[in-house]
Structure formats: C-alpha cells, structure tokens
Amino acid sequence: MENEWQNRKRKRKGLKELPPLYTAQDAIDCLKIFQPVKYDEIIELTPNIHLRYNDAGHMLRV
Numbered sequence: 001m002e003n004e005w006q007n008r009k010r011k012r013k014g015l016k017e018l019p020p021l022y023t024a025q026d027a028i029d030c031l032k033i034f035q036p037v038k039y040d041e042i043i044e045l046t047p048n049i050h051l052r053y054n055d056a057g058h059m060l061r062v
Contacts, residue, residue, distance in 0.1 A: 002021075003018055003019075003020055003021060006018055039054070040054050041053075
C-alpha cells in the first residue's frame, strides 16, 4: 500500500514508478520457510533470545 501511495504521487510529478517491494508470489513462496510451534513451548532463537507464545490477558502500552 505504501508503494501504491508513493507511485500515485510520483506519477503526478511525472516520475518513474517504484517497483513493488514484493509480489503476491513472494508472499506465497515465503510460506515454505514458516515452521509451526507448539503453544507454550520455549523456542530458542539465539542463545540469548528465547520466546514462548502464551495468553497475556492484555498488553500494556507505554
């Protein structure tokens, strides 16, 4: 959507349109690298970063 907005502005100015950041096929292809994870399982992203999906109830915003 951002590129569409930018390209409308660029077209009015007579500038060359920007190519899309990714295509629908890119989005489909990226699904191949997704991996399912179990709910409440601790996943190690790096030795210093771990994550776990669980219910938070609500999220506080600062």
